[in-house]
Each structure stands twice: as structure tokens, then as C-alpha cells.
Amino acid sequence: VKTYELALIPGDGIGVDVTSAAMAVVETAAARHGFGINSQQFDWSCAHYLETGAMMPEDGIETLRRFDAILLGAVGWPQTVPDSVSLHGLLLPIRKAFTQYANIRPHRLLPGVQGPLKADAFDILCIRENTEGEYSGAGGRVHQGTLNEVATEVAIFTRAGVERILRFAFDQARSRRGHVTSVTKSNAQKHSMVFWDEMTRLVAQDYPDVTVDMMHIDAMAARMVMAPESLDVVVASNLFGDILTDLGAAIQGGLGFAASANICPDRSGPSMFEPVHGSAPDIAGKGIANPIAAIWSAAMMLDHLGETAAAQAILSAIEAATAKGIGTRPGSHSTDDITTAILAALKDNA
Ligand code: NAD
Numbered sequence: 556v557k558t559y560e561l562a563l564i565p566g567d568g569i570g571v572d573v574t575s576a577a578m579a580v581v582e583t584a585a586a587r588h589g590f591g592i593n594s595q596q597f598d599w600s601c602a603h604y605l606e607t608g609a610m611m612p613e614d615g616i617e618t619l620r621r622f623d624a625i626l627l628g629a630v631g632w633p634q635t636v637p638d639s640v641s642l643h644g645l646l647l648p649i650r651k652a653f654t655q656y657a658n659i660r661p662h663r664l665l666p667g668v669q670g671p672l673k674a675d676a677f678d679i680l681c682i683r684e685n686t687e688g689e690y691s692g693a694g695g696r697v698h699q700g701t702l703n704e705v706a707t708e709v710a711i712f713t714r715a716g717v718e719r720i721l722r723f724a725f726d727q728a729r730s731r732r733g734h735v736t737s738v739t740k741s742n743a744q745k746h747s748m749v750f751w752d753e754m755t756r757l758v759a760q761d762y763p764d765v766t767v768d769m770m771h772i773d774a775m776a777a778r779m780v781m782a783p784e785s786l787d788v789v790v791a792s793n794l795f796g797d798i799l800t801d802l803g804a805a806i807q808g809g810l811g812f813a814a815s816a817n818i819c820p821d822r823s824g825p826s827m828f829e830p831v832h833g834s835a836p837d838i839a840g841k842g843i844a845n846p847i848a849a850i851w852s853a854a855m856m857l858d859h860l861g862e863t864a865a866a867q868a869i870l871s872a873i874e875a876a877t878a879k880g881i882g883t884r885p886g887s888h889s890t891d892d893i894t895t896a897i898l899a900a901l902k903d904n905a
């Protein structure tokens with residue numbers, strides 16, 4: 556039987572609860588669909604940092620390289636470790652090292668979930684650039700601590716990096732409703748976003764069957780609330796995509812519903828699957844985190860691995876549970892109740 560090697564990084568806070576829920580679902584799906592999962596867990600986290608002085612060992616990236624996929628919970632515990640240390644010590648280096656340049660984040664309402672909007676028929680696929688842009692780490696501080704202090708954060712956009720994410724988005728549109736919305740801020744930013752717009756026009760020439768519109772991030776934020784049903788594929792830079800996908804999560808009914816896949820499209824390294832949300836210190840340890848985002852992310856992982864029937868079965872099980880009102884409102888059900896309902900639906904269907 557085909558067996559996949561899976562690296563499991565629960566991380567911090569509710570990351571631990573939601574990855575354990577996702578693993579239970581993945582293992583049940585594997586048993587029912589005739590494949591194996593060989594998982595190895597890594598306790599890389601802020602607690603690990605406090606013990607060892609590092610978020611992951613020096614050879615952490617090399618250790619992950621041999622795996623078929625990585626399932627991650629959440630990283631960050633700002634009460635004890637600054638976010639700039641924890642995220643740059645674990646999550647962000649993995650995305651970069653394995654060229655997981657396409658961060659795919661679907662936004663649609665699950666059955667039974669009442670979102671905050673009147674519109675309920677939207678189906679948005681956000682494609683977020685995941686390796687460069689505003690997250691390049693370039694820049695610095697001069698005259699630190701003086702009245703003349705200056706801090707810069709240099710956003711780096713390469714031709715290769717922008718072109719590949721745009722092509723990825725246009726390819727996704729081809730298998731959906733054939734529409735791409737490219738998001739920039741080229742009215743205020745004079746270099747990178749103007750370049751991104753130019754590349755959008757250039758790449759669009761290769762996709763005459765795909766319609767494209769270009770919007771500024773501010774107008775886009777309003778459109779996602781006012782007319783989300785008018786959107787199909789949305790492509791944006793690293794930071795803009797980060798912000799828009801928490802907004803996407805909100806119109807889905809909350810962070811507990813938003814899944815994500817950090818894809819290395821040429822498969823030169825493993826891809827990583829994780830919910831959009833973070834470690835949620837405000838609810839950590841209470842057993843009330845919604846595991847649906849993590850379980851949906853795990854379904855995206857199985858889809859990426861080629862186990863499309865299992866992935867579809869998990870999505871159907873999530874939908875069967877929410878259709879019954881389980882996990883649809885914050886705090887209405889525990890993490891375990893939601894997981895149990897999804898496992899039961901999975902066993903009914905397959
Ligand atoms: P967050 O996503 O952790 O929480 C934001 C709000 O959403 C909180 O009120 C939280 O309770 C709620 N929420 C999040 N996930 C939920 C779930 N599954 N079920 C129910 N409610 C949920 O964002 P934050 O508070 O800004 O960040 C906390 C920490 O996580 C920080 O260290 C941050 O840097 C980190 N973070 C990590 C990731 C990641 O690892 N991918 C993503 C975002 C934030």
C-alpha cells in the first residue's frame with residue numbers, strides 16, 4: 556500500500572489541538588481509502604525555543620526535505636517569544652526554503668454557517684505570493700535609539716517571483732470560472748506594484764480565455780465585503796494576500812474555517828498545509844478551537860498528494876457536520892465534538 560511520509564509540526568497554542576484533530580481525520584480517511592500515513596512529529600515551537608534557544612534545530616530544513624508533506628498547526632506565543640523571532644525561526648524559513656511560492660486560501664461558506672454578510676454564494680480562491688515581497692526581511696534601522704532613527708522594510712519583487720505566481724493564478728482560474736483579480740497599490744507605490752501590474756498585463760496575454768481585472772487593495776477590501784460573489788481567483792503579494800485572507804476568513808464566519816496550502820508547484824520540496832489562523836492565545840487550552848480550518852487544510856494536503864477521493868470525502872464530512880449545525884458558531888461546540896462529528900460523517904459516507 557502506498558504510504559506517505561508526513562512531518563507534523565503542531566507548534567504553539569491551539570496549533571496542538573487542531574493538528575491532533577486533523578491527524579485523526581487523515582488517519583481515518585487513509586484507512587478507508589487504502590493508503591498509509593507514516594507521520595513523524597516535531598515539537599518545534601516557542602516552548603522548544605525557551606528550552607534550546609532555537610525554534611528548530613540547525614538542520615531542521617534538511618530534516619523536513621525527505622517528507623512528502625508537512626502539516627503545521629500554528630507558530631507564535633508572543634507572551635514569551637517575540638513574533639519576529641518565532642516566525643522567522645520556523646514558519647517563514649520553511650515556506651522560503653522549499654520554494655512554497657503559492658499560498659492557496661479558499662474562501663466560501665460551509666453549509667449551515669451564517670457569515671456576517673448578506674451574500675452567501677461566494678467562492679473565492681486567494682492565491683497569495685508566499686516567498687518574497689514585503690516578507691523579504693530586507694531593510695534595517697539606523698541611528699537606533701536616537702531622535703534621528705530611521706527604519707526601512709524593503710519589499711523585494713523579482714521578475715521570476717511575480718511571473719510564476721501570476722501564471723499559477725491564471726492556471727487556477729482556467730479550472731474554475733475563468734476570472735482573475737490582481738491586487739496591488741500601484742497608485743501609491745511607484746515601483747513594485749507598477750511592475751506587478753505590468754507583469755499582470757503581460758501574463759494575461761498568454762491566457763486569452765481568462766478575464767482579468769486589476770484593483771487596488773483598499774477598493775478590494777471593500778469589494779470582498781460588498782460583492783464577494785463577483786470574485787473568482789484573487790492574486791496578491793505576500794502582505795496584501797495575508798491581510799485579504801483574514802478578511803476572507805471573516806466573511807466565511809471566522810478564522811476557524813479558513814484553510815491554506817503552501818504549495819511548491821514543481822515539487823522540488825515538500826508543500827506545507829496549515830490553517831490561516833494562528834495560535835489563538837486567548838482561547839488556547841480551553842478545548843474550544845474550531846478544528847475545521849486545519850481539517851480542511853489536511854484535505855488540501857491529500858488532494859495535493861493525489862488522494863483526491865479521500866480529500867473529497869473529508870470535505871463532504873466537514874459539510875455534513877456543519878449542515879447539522881455542528882461547529883457553525885464560535886463556542887457552540889468543543890474541538891472534540893466537532894472532530895467526532897466529522898469522523899462520524901466520514902465513516903458514514905466512504
Ligand atoms: P490568531 O489567528 O491566532 O487569532 C485571532 C482571533 O481568532 C482570536 O480571537 C482567536 O481566538 C480566533 N481564532 C483563531 N483561530 C481560531 C479557531 N480555530 N477557532 C476559533 N477561534 C479562532 O491571530 P493572533 O492572535 O494575531 O496571533 C496569535 C499568534 O499566532 C501570534 O504569535 C501570531 O504571530 C501567530 N500567528 C501564526 C500563524 C501561523 O502559524 N500560520 C498565523 C497567524 C498568526
Ligand code: IPM
Nearest residue numbers: 631642646647797831832833
Ligand atoms: C499567516 C500568518 C503569517 C503570515 C505570520 C504569522 C507570519 O499571519 O500565515 O497568514 O503573515 O504569513
Ligand code: MN
Nearest residue numbers: 797798801831
Ligand atoms: Mn495571516
